[in-house]
Amino acid sequence: MNAAVTQPQAGPFLPDINTTKCNKRRKSTQYSRMKQQKESLRSSQIISQGEISRFRNSPKQNICVELLREGYHRSFSEIFFLLGADRDRMAPAEPGSNLRFQTPLDQQLDKLETMKRHLSRAEEAERTGSWMVVCDQRLLLGWYFSAPEDLWLSLHFYHSCTDRGQGSHSRPATEAQVCMAEAYLKLGELEQARQQAELCVKQTEDGGWLDSNGRPLRLRAREALWRIYSRLADAPLEAADYDRALKLLYKGYSMATESEDQQIEWEGAYRLGLTYQSAGDNDTAKQFFNTCMEISGTLQDADKLGKSYKAMAKSIESEGNIQDTLECLEKLADISRCNGLQHTLVDAFLCLGNIYHTTSQYTRACEYFLQGYEVACELGDVALLQKAQVLVANARAHSLIWKFSADVEPASPAALRRLIAWKARGRHQGVYR
Amino acid sequence: MNGSDMSGEAASKSCSRDLIQRDRQYSGELNMAYLLMFVTLLHLITLAMQFIATMEKSWWVWDVLENSDLWYNCRFDNSTGTWLCASSKESEWLKAVQVLMVLSVVFSSVSFLVFLGQLFTMSKGGLFYFTGLCQVFSGLNAFSAALIYTLHNKAILQDSRELTSGHFGYCFILAWVCVPLLLCSGVIYIHLRTTSKMIPLALPKGTDKLCELCQREARLQCTECRVTYYCDEEHQQADWVGIHERICQLLAPIRTPTLYSLQWAGRIETQLKKAELIEICRLVAQSKLSEGKHQEALPAAQFCLRCSIDLHGPSTVQMVPAYLLLAEANMGLGNLARVAELLSQAEWAVLKSPECGHAVRHRLHRSLGRLHTATGNLEAALLNFADDIYFASEEYGLDSTVTCGGYFLMADVFTKQGKMPIARSLYSQVAHTWHCHLTKLLKTHVQNVQNPDMLLESSYDKAQLVEVDEMLKTMLEFEQNDSRKDSTQVALVAHCLAMLWFLGGDSLKALGFGSTALQASQLIPNHDLTEPIQGLLQLVQNLQTESHPV
Numbered sequence: 001m002n003a004a005v006t007q008p009q010a011g012p013f014l015p016d017i018n019t020t021k022c023n024k025r026r027k028s029t030q031y032s033r034m035k036q037q038k039e040s041l042r043s044s045q046i047i048s049q050g051e052i053s054r055f056r057n058s059p060k061q062n063i064c065v066e067l068l069r070e071g072y073h074r075s076f077s078e079i080f081f082l083l084g085a086d087r088d089r090m091a092p093a094e095p096g097s098n099l100r101f102q103t104p105l106d107q108q109l110d111k112l113e114t115m116k117r118h119l120s121r122a123e124e125a126e127r128t129g130s131w132m133v134v135c136d137q138r139l140l141l142g143w144y145f146s147a148p149e150d151l152w153l154s155l156h157f158y159h160s161c162t163d164r165g166q167g168s169h170s171r172p173a174t175e176a177q178v179c180m181a182e183a184y185l186k187l188g189e190l191e192q193a194r195q196q197a198e199l200c201v202k203q204t205e206d207g208g209w210l211d212s213n214g215r216p217l218r219l220r221a222r223e224a225l226w227r228i229y230s231r232l233a234d235a236p237l238e239a240a241d242y243d244r245a246l247k248l249l250y251k252g253y254s255m256a257t258e259s260e261d262q263q264i265e266w267e268g269a270y271r272l273g274l275t276y277q278s279a280g281d282n283d284t285a286k287q288f289f290n291t292c293m294e295i296s297g298t299l300q301d302a303d304k305l306g307k308s309y310k311a312m313a314k315s316i317e318s319e320g321n322i323q324d325t326l327e328c329l330e331k332l333a334d335i336s337r338c339n340g341l342q343h344t345l346v347d348a349f350l351c352l353g354n355i356y357h358t359t360s361q362y363t364r365a366c367e368y369f370l371q372g373y374e375v376a377c378e379l380g381d382v383a384l385l386q387k388a389q390v391l392v393a394n395a396r397a398h399s400l401i402w403k404f405s406a407d408v409e410p411a412s413p414a415a416l417r418r419l420i421a422w423k424a425r426g427r428h429q430g431v432y433r
Numbered sequence: 434m435n436g437s438d439m440s441g442e443a444a445s446k447s448c449s450r451d452l453i454q455r456d457r458q459y460s461g462e463l464n465m466a467y468l469l470m471f472v473t474l475l476h477l478i479t480l481a482m483q484f485i486a487t488m489e490k491s492w493w494v495w496d497v498l499e500n501s502d503l504w505y506n507c508r509f510d511n512s513t514g515t516w517l518c519a520s521s522k523e524s525e526w527l528k529a530v531q532v533l534m535v536l537s538v539v540f541s542s543v544s545f546l547v548f549l550g551q552l553f554t555m556s557k558g559g560l561f562y563f564t565g566l567c568q569v570f571s572g573l574n575a576f577s578a579a580l581i582y583t584l585h586n587k588a589i590l591q592d593s594r595e596l597t598s599g600h601f602g603y604c605f606i607l608a609w610v611c612v613p614l615l616l617c618s619g620v621i622y623i624h625l626r627t628t629s630k631m632i633p634l635a636l637p638k639g640t641d642k643l644c645e646l647c648q649r650e651a652r653l654q655c656t657e658c659r660v661t662y663y664c665d666e667e668h669q670q671a672d673w674v675g676i677h678e679r680i681c682q683l684l685a686p687i688r689t690p691t692l693y694s695l696q697w698a699g700r701i702e703t704q705l706k707k708a709e710l711i712e713i714c715r716l717v718a719q720s721k722l723s724e725g726k727h728q729e730a731l732p733a734a735q736f737c738l739r740c741s742i743d744l745h746g747p748s749t750v751q752m753v754p755a756y757l758l759l760a761e762a763n764m765g766l767g768n769l770a771r772v773a774e775l776l777s778q779a780e781w782a783v784l785k786s787p788e789c790g791h792a793v794r795h796r797l798h799r800s801l802g803r804l805h806t807a808t809g810n811l812e813a814a815l816l817n818f819a820d821d822i823y824f825a826s827e828e829y830g831l832d833s834t835v836t837c838g839g840y841f842l843m844a845d846v847f848t849k850q851g852k853m854p855i856a857r858s859l860y861s862q863v864a865h866t867w868h869c870h871l872t873k874l875l876k877t878h879v880q881n882v883q884n885p886d887m888l889l890e891s892s893y894d895k896a897q898l899v900e901v902d903e904m905l906k907t908m909l910e911f912e913q914n915d916s917r918k919d920s921t922q923v924a925l926v927a928h929c930l931a932m933l934w935f936l937g938g939d940s941l942k943a944l945g946f947g948s949t950a951l952q953a954s955q956l957i958p959n960h961d962l963t964e965p966i967q968g969l970l971q972l973v974q975n976l977q978t979e980s981h982p983v
Contacts, residue, residue, distance in 0.1 A: 049816065061823055068819035071847060071855035073840065073862060076822075077831050127854045 060106040063116050074126075075119035078160075079112070082153065089152070102149050114144055135161045135172035139212075142179055148186075155183055171209045174200055174217055181224045190232050197225040201255075222259035226252045226268060233271075242279040249275055266295040266304055273311055282315045289315065302339035306332060310344070313351065325355060346375045346384055353391060362399035369395050465632045472621045476548070476568070479614045480541050482607050483575065487534045491602025492582065502604060503531050526585040533578035534608070540571035541615065548622070565622030572615030579608045631662070645672050646732060657681045660688040675732030676717055683710055704744060711740045711755070718758050723896030727765030734759040750786040753779045753793050757800050764803060772804050795824035795839075802842060811846055818843040837866045841904055848911070857915070857922075860908045864925040867905070871932040872965070878936060879972070898937045905930050924953035924962050931966070935973055940980075943973045 013033075054062055060083060067076040086105040093099035105111060118137040125133035138161040145154040161176040177200035184193035200221040209217045229252030236245040249272050256268035273288035289312040296304035309332040316325045329352045336345035349372030356365035373388035404419060492502045505518040544567030551561065582605065631654045636642065642651045644664035651662030653669055658681045663669040686694075687706055693699040714737035721730035734755070741755040756779035763771045779797055783789055798821035805814035822839040829835045844859035909926045912919060927950035934942040947970045954962040 049813075061820075064823045064826075065816070065819040068822055068843070069815050071852060071859075073822075073843075073859055077862075080826055080831055127858065 058106070059109045059112060063112045067116055067120060070120065072120045072123045075116065075123050078119060079115055082115075082156065086153075105153075111145070111150075115141060118144075131164075131166045132170050132172065134164070135170055135176065139172045139176050139179070142176060143212075151183055151187055155180060155187075158183065169203060171207075171217070174203045174207070174209060174221075175211045177203070178211070178217060178221050178224055181221075181228065185224070185228055185231065190228060193228045194225070194232065197221060197228055201225055219259045219261065222255045223261060223264060226255040226259065226264055228252075229255065230268075230271065233275075237275065237278075240278075242275065245275055246272070246279070262295055262299050266292055266299065266301075269295065270304075270307065270311070273315075277311065277315055277318070282319050285315050286312060302335060302341060303344075306336055306339075306341055306344040309335065310347065310351075317355070322355060322359060326352065329355070342375055342379050343381075343384075346372050346379065346381075346388070349375065350388065350391065353395065357391075357395055357398070360402065362395050362402055366392060366395040366399055465630055466634070468621070468625070469632075472618055472625070473548075475614065475618045475621070476541075476545050479611055479618060480538075480545060482611050482614070483534075483538045483541055483571075486575075486604045486607040486611060487538055489604045489607075491604045493586070493599055493605070494602040495599035502602070503527070503534060524588055526581055526588050530578045530582050533574045533581070537571040537574035537578065537611075537615070540567045540574065544568050544571070544622075561622045561625045565619045565625075568615055568619030568622055570619075572612055572619055575608055575615060576612040579605070579612060582608075644668055645677075646735065655681065658685045660685050671729075672732045675721075675729050676714055676736055677732070679717060680710060680713060680736075683713075707740055707744045711737055711744065714740065715754070715758060718762065720896070722758070722761055722765065723894075723900070725765070725899075727762050730762045731759075731766070734762045748778065748782045748785060750782055750789040750793065753782050753789070753797060756782070757796055760800050760804075764800075764807065769804065769807055772800075773808075776801055776804060791824040791828040795821050795828060795835075798824065799839060799842070802846075806842070806846055806849075811850055814846050815843065818846065832866055832869070834866060834870055837863045838904075841908075853915075856911070857919070860911060861919075861922055861925075863904075864908060864922060864929065867901070867929050868925050871929050871936070874936060875932050875969070895937075898933065901933060902930065905933065920953045920956035921962075924950050924957060924966070927953060928962060928966050928969070931969055931973075935969060935976075940973050940977050944970065944977075947973065 053065070057065070064076050064080060067073070067079070083106045090099055090102070090104055118141045122134045122137040125131075125137070138157050142154045142157040142161065145151070145157070158176040158180040162173045162180070177196050181193045181197035181200060184190070184196065200217075204218040204221050207217065211217050211220060229248045233245045233248040233252070236242070236248070249268070253265075253268040253272055256264045259265075269288045269291045273285045273292065276282070276285035276288065289308050292308040293305060293312070296302075296308055309328055313325050313328040313332065316328060329348055333345060333348040333352070336342070336348055349368045353365045353368035353372060356362070356368065369388060369392040373385065373392055376385040376388045379385075404422065408415070408419070487503065489502060544564045547567070548561065548564040551564070630652065631642075633642065633650060633652065642654070642662040643649065644651045645661055646668045647664060649664045651664050653663045653665065655661040655663070655669070655677065661672075661677060661681070661684060663672065683706065687703055687710070691699070694703055714733045718730045718733035718737060721727075721733065738752075738755040738759050741752050745751045756775045760772045760775040760779070763769075763775070776797070780801070783794060783797055798817045802814045802817035802821055805811070805817060818839055822836055822843065825833070825836040825839055840859045840863050844856040844863070847853075847856040847859065905926055909923065909930065912922050912926065927946045931943045931946035931950055934940075934946065947966060950966045951963065951970065954960060954966055
């Protein structure tokens with residue numbers, strides 16, 4: 001018979017001899033006990049057709065057949081289509097590539113089960129005409145497939161949520177649009193992402209909808225759009241097409257300001273400033289850096305403040321205003337020291353040293369370089385350390401040479417005599433100290 | 434107890450029926466045996482009579498003392514007490530008579546020898562034909578001989594005395610008597626040859642022949658091929674109409690064992706021939722089934738099955754199409770028990786061979802689903818249809834019309850269960866698929882019409898047309914009886930029907946359905962069906978004006 005069926009207890013095998021009913025018990029023979037057991041076996045579970053097919057057939061077949069049996073034929077069509085698409089996607093992959101190592105979708109039972117559950121609910125809702133539920137279920141499915149190799153599935157579900165005729169202006173559909181924009185961004189398809197994000201922004205202009213995490217959709221949409229614009233601007237920047245880049249970054253910045261998120265506002269301003277700097281327009285850049293500094297002040301973020309100062313310093317330097325640059329850099333150094341931002345401190349010192357070096361104030365340059373070197377030692381950053389060392393040595397050497405380079409040039413006898421005297425006396429003491 | 438009583442009654446009833454049948458059989462066989470004996474005796478007697486007529490002396494007798502025959506004129510000499518004979522006068526007529534009589538004797542004896550030889554070897558074909566023809570020929574010879582003698586009597590007996598004093602002798606009479614007897618026996622032989630009745634008792638030991646259709650003891654055989662046997666006229670007629678007419682000639686080489694056929698090369702050849710036969714039977718059965726003639730399709734399907742079992746073995750995967758065909762034929766007739774039996778065997782064959790393709794599985798599940806629908810086991814029917822749709826999608830794709838057939842059958846079950854929304858959604862899916870398919874066909878048809886050098890193939894034969902038409906009509910009815918009138922669906926289905934009938938060549942129906950579709954399409958919010966429908970109606974009207982120029 002079936003190994004899966006366990007023998008239920010029919011009763012004690014040996015009769016109990018100590019009871020008062022022992023006479024009656026002795027009458028129950030082996031035969032009657034066997035009959036009892038047989039009856040209970042017969043009434044116990046025989047494996048049904050469904051269970052047999054669950055063992056015999058592939059998981060894909062089981063899911064499809066269950067869906068069809070309950071009448072959800074559109075869900076079946078969708079799942080079948082997706083499994084076919086997955087197979088096509090993996091078929092041309094070369095052996096050894098990443099794609100080959102992924103398990104195909106039709107063997108991942110949990111994903112199939114989830115799809116089945118939600119899609120059947122969606123179809124049920126579709127039949128009764130409740131479009132919100134339909135969109136909701138599809139959105140859930142879109143979220144479920146958040147792993148990088150399932151992004152295409154996730155996108156499919158988001159699209160199916162937003163592309164239908166009815167219910168495409170509901171809250172779940174709009175949320176799906178934002179999620180889609182983010183997914184496209186992850187995949188790197190910026191144009192699509194932009195389309196979706198712009199649509200979403202339009203739809204959420206008046207809405208007070210919240211997404212499933214409780215965040216207002218309006219803000220989330222704008223943040224997504226800002227990110228997209230930022231990424232879109234990367235390409236023109238590399239090609240040094242500043243106009244386009246600036247246009248995009250401006251759009252992004254306006255989105256960022258609307259999104260009421262100070263962090264991304266700062267970033268937007270910062271990038272704009274940097275772009276203006278590369279384009280050569282230092283005034284506007286400085287304006288934006290000022291904005292950055294304000295924002296970082298409100299945010300109490302010293303890191304950002306440091307970055308803003310550094311950028312500002314660079315701007316001022318390109319303008320040629322050394323004094324202001326020095327001031328700025330000193331402020332930067334102070335801030336970093338106060339807030340324990342060692343790296344920035346090192347950077348600040350090195351920058352200061354550089355400026356003094358360029359203006360031939362080698363001793364001061366040396367000092368700063370030395371300070372930078374000490375901080376780098378504390379940090380333990382070997383590369384930085386070595387850089388500082390080189391700069392220190394460079395500055396020292398220059399400082400020494402500078403003293404007698406004035407004498408070398410005229411080549412007058414007095415100068416020559418001084419040079420010889422210095423050489424004879426040794427380098428450590430002497431006239432040129 | 435009770436069960437065994439009833440079975441005892443039934444057993445006794447069948448017993449008596451069998452006895453009556455056996456009686457009839459034996460009486461039939463005895464009749465045949467009597468006939469054979471009779472005809473042999475007749476032949477012998479006739480042969481003897483011919484001998485006597487040729488050899489004996491009394492063709493013409495004057496009186497007791499003088500007679501003449503074909504060879505001599507004899508006179509009894511009173512004086513010596515002996516017969517004095519002189520050869521007859523040579524005349525051409527006499528020669529003719531002599532030759533003809535001799536020939537008739539020769540033929541008769543030859544035919545008798547041949548008859549004996551064939552009777553004892555019972556070889557196929559030619560049995561009794563030769564004998565009968567020889568007999569008839571010899572009869573004709575005897576007839577001409579006697580006629581010549583009668584008519585040209587005077588010329589033969591020239592120099593004898595007046596003919597008025599004599600009369601024809603007994604040999605002459607015998608000769609005349611032989612003629613009808615010979616003809617009769619010849620006809621009987623030929624009848625024995627052409628009758629399909631055979632004598633099972635005369636068959637060699639161990640070669641019991643069974644009826645082609647019911648596998649009971651056979652008493653008739655097909656006169657054309659001589660290798661097919663039947664138990665009665667009814668079965669013979671049914672088989673002839675069903676399949677035997679097509680394959681009569683092909684059966685003889687397969688069913689007669691020759692030395693070559695027992696060798697390896699011969700066996701291979703036989704297998705190829707059997708495969709051909711199976712294919713022919715399958716096509717015939719399918720065409721009959723699609724026309725709806727289920728009873729007629731039975732012999733073909735049964736033969737296909739039996740041949741397949743011969744060729745491939747009882748439970749192999751190549752058997753499954755034959756099982757399914759026979760099951761469909763029986764389903765049309767309503768023998769659900771037989772259908773269940775056949776389908777379970779087919780299922781077993783499929784289970785045993787996991788490598789059999791999706792197409793076979795889908796057809797098996799479809800048949801099982803239809804069986805369960807017919808028996809009322811709706812849950813099992815749904816399960817089977819689900820499997821059918823799955824395998825059909827794997828094999829033919831989601832948008833194919835084959836998968837659609839599965840959807841349609843499933844919708845039927847859901848209607849029976851009362852789940853109308855599901856049925857509605859399934860019907861709409863079917864309608865969409867067929868609409869796309871038919872639109873494509875129409876486009877190619879129109880293009881082909883415009884290039885007359887491309888061959889116009891009718892993409893659907895009549896039977897498939899009828900099937901699809903039925904399906905679409907059912908769906909249209911369903912929609913029209915539905916409480917919430919879904920105009921889109923009505924328009925779609927009506928449009929499909931119009932296109933179908935346009936492609937099938939019936940303009941009237943196309944117009945009718947087209948107008949229904951147009952009406953319904955006006956009610957749809959976005960009128961994207963109106964244009965194609967109007968285009969189709971235009972085409973149909975053009976065709977009508979072309980064919981009936983007024």
